[in-house]
Amino acid sequence: MIKLVNISKEYRNGVTALYDINMEIKKGEFVFLVGSSGAGKSTLIKLLLKEEGISRGKLYLDGMDITRVPNRRIPYIRRKVGVVFQDFRLLPNKTVYENVAFAMEITGSSPREIRRRVPIILSMVNLSRKASSFPDQLSGGEQQRVSIARSIVNNPPVLIADEPTGNLDPDTAGEIMKVLLDINNRGTTIIMATHAREIVNSMKKRVIALEDGRLVRDEEKGGYSIEIPNI
Amino acid sequence: MIKLVNISKEYRNGVTALYDINMEIKKGEFVFLVGSSGAGKSTLIKLLLKEEGISRGKLYLDGMDITRVPNRRIPYIRRKVGVVFQDFRLLPNKTVYENVAFAMEITGSSPREIRRRVPIILSMVNLSRKASSFPDQLSGGEQQRVSIARSIVNNPPVLIADEPTGNLDPDTAGEIMKVLLDINNRGTTIIMATHAREIVNSMKKRVIALEDGRLVRDEEKGGYSIEIPNI
């Protein structure tokens, strides 16, 4: 599904955030991306989303080389990759409902389809009560759940989440993880950057660890840290 | 230091975020504010900062009634209360160094004092290398640490932190907690809203729990959840 070959990323101000990353993520996998603050997790995600250019190396999505693509093709790539941002990125002038519906509108879904699906998704993330609130009337965790709802509403083949549980209490976080696992079971490939040690350790999924921009660990059924979790 | 008497908060759109809250926090205390997403933690913090008006009840800071104060006095109240925001709130046009220095400038610190103190604070939060970066050139965790540096640079008598470790890996979070403990030991009162179960459980500090806008637990040396942590 996703393949990175010798990818490096140097920002314009000279900071090298990623060195020579190689990885391959198969269809339907669930991958945790871990690493300390500033390790390069968000940068890696930005490369997958074509938000930042790739300095060196090759990037493949679904067998296609998307290392460099013309601007006008980027929207179509992004539609294949749902994303939950670390800073939510909700449209401030739209309600919760509209923020989610909007993601369906741009892909040309019918109004009927939208009216049917959006409430289902909102109840999955436990936000039915807040459907007509605006983002600045929501708590941090509620905004994050809107972001999650928006990212999965189009059933994208790949879902990337940057610390989707960062602002959530353990219970809500657990529910969100159930949602993610659920759509993963239905075939969606998931990449999740996280600091939530407990979640990583309990899920026993593939773990890729970055450290100062380098890939230092890639483990099936891994844990948050290097020491093997006690059985 | 801080006293809340029968405080309620109803937002303009009719959502009641806090019901009848009573608490007293003494000088030098370290208090965790816990509760699920949307419980009212951020709302409580906004009231303490005079960011939102108080619907009912009385609020005292340092013996003074600050339930209602004229606008022009608010800045002086805020200088007594350092704050780390859930969404960082850094000035995008200023570098890391300038963002921190700025908080000293407005309180009238001398340039010499500023030049001396800012680097010390930045090294405390492990950001010396990023002093001349702009906020959008930082990772989420790095931005959060800038926010923390700014909040403590003026040595405020009270420090309020809204999920200061939400975007941090456990190691960095541990360091931040050490910093907070350190300034708490020097006499600063600290109120920290958090979802980090491990941190709350390991610190054995006072825990105040909110649930749907009500204060449901106020425990010395408490844990994140109600069950007593195994000794």
Next chain:
Amino acid sequence: MWRNRSMGIASITSISAVLMILGVVLILILSINNAVLDTKLKFDEVEVFLVEDLSNESMDIIEETVKEYPGVLSILFRSKEQALEIMKEEWAEEAYLLDGLETNPLPDAYIIKVNDIEYADELVNDVKTLDGVEEVKYYKDVIDKLLIFAGYIQFGGIMIIGILVFISVFIISNTIKITVSSRRREINIMKYVGATNGYIRGPFIMEGVFLGIIGAMISIAIVYFGYEYFYNSMNDKLYDLFTFYLVDPKLIFADLAIMFGTIGSGIGALGSLVSLKRFLNV
């Protein structure tokens, strides 16, 4: 909500302001044009004064010569008696002065009507050399001066319009740029969710055109009714001298409407497009 409304008002105001000034300058130029055209028509004759008691032959020669010229509309003989009558009429109040004349000191003359006085030079030069012609008079100098003067004013007006349009496009594209820039985050988010450029651009261009048309409508209303009021009040007071040349508001309304509408919506659309460009490369 508030932000957009305020910026919308700003855009509309700048567009209206510019179009209003454009309208005023336009009316001014049109009126001056009118005046120049009319003056040119009035001064469309060449007077050929004849020596006293000219022979019929010489008169025939003159007539023939003149008639050959292209651009000559008619040639008329005016006897000295007719000339005196006309003078008396023109002098009105002071005609009593002419009553005291012993003899009629005025000469016989030919009055030649021409197409365009500007091209009468050759005719005049030729006729001057003919036998029996005492003097040839035409108002070339006056006309020339007038034309140059009108040219200056028109040039000035067009310069002002040019500068204004430039400034206004700049202001408006800036206003829209600011609107867009304040929605930068919004646009970014749309792009990250997978919206195409066209999808994002659409509403902005619609908005630009919409603002432009509203601005145009406001300015048309103000310019038209303001000018109509001015025009009527001038006519009431009968300042014929000046108002005679003012263009009739009714005649220019349609032109104004089309022109303002086009310019307004054009500026709006263009402004949106230009200002969106830099934000779409995300």
Next chain:
Amino acid sequence: MWRNRSMGIASITSISAVLMILGVVLILILSINNAVLDTKLKFDEVEVFLVEDLSNESMDIIEETVKEYPGVLSILFRSKEQALEIMKEEWAEEAYLLDGLETNPLPDAYIIKVNDIEYADELVNDVKTLDGVEEVKYYKDVIDKLLIFAGYIQFGGIMIIGILVFISVFIISNTIKITVSSRRREINIMKYVGATNGYIRGPFIMEGVFLGIIGAMISIAIVYFGYEYFYNSMNDKLYDLFTFYLVDPKLIFADLAIMFGTIGSGIGALGSLVSLKRFLNV
């Protein structure tokens, strides 16, 4: 960085544009004022025509009566012969007509110079009734028409200036409002860190004044040099008729500079203040 620069340019442009138009309208009004003033001065006399062979007594009475009026500067006798001489001079080319006169048909007259022709009505009415006065002529009508006409133009000009200033203040305060609104977050953050309103306001007002002054400087330069060029080129061509009344650019430069500077920086400061107000209540 880019955002601020662009908005700064927008503000400066609007301020300059407004001041430029203000300058042009001002110069126009000043020039028209000049022309009116000058015309009024030229038409500052009342002609009192006398019956033929008036007695010295009657003439004395007339002189005495006239001299008593306030506003009368001088009274001069003009004999019929002098009148004819003057007429001949004035007629120049057509003076030959007068040579044919048998007798001098012109009347003797008194020429009364007055302070202000507008207040000569009473004088004229009184003098008319005096013995030996055949007719009194003055150019009240002409002047009245001229004044009313000039009044219209001035009124129009002032209206345009008023509308423009209003529009410009609106545009500018909007531009600054947008600047401020785009810095809303920044202002909020400052407030949350404990900055006082004064601390936050300072730089914005400084910026407003700064933008205003730059705008003023640009518009002064353009208006002044543009007008000077126009003025000189008009003078070169010797369109005395018109350019005679144009105000000298050198005379108005200082006034323009002071006026533009004040208005520009005032608008800037006011715009900042007004637009900041709503954001400071956090």
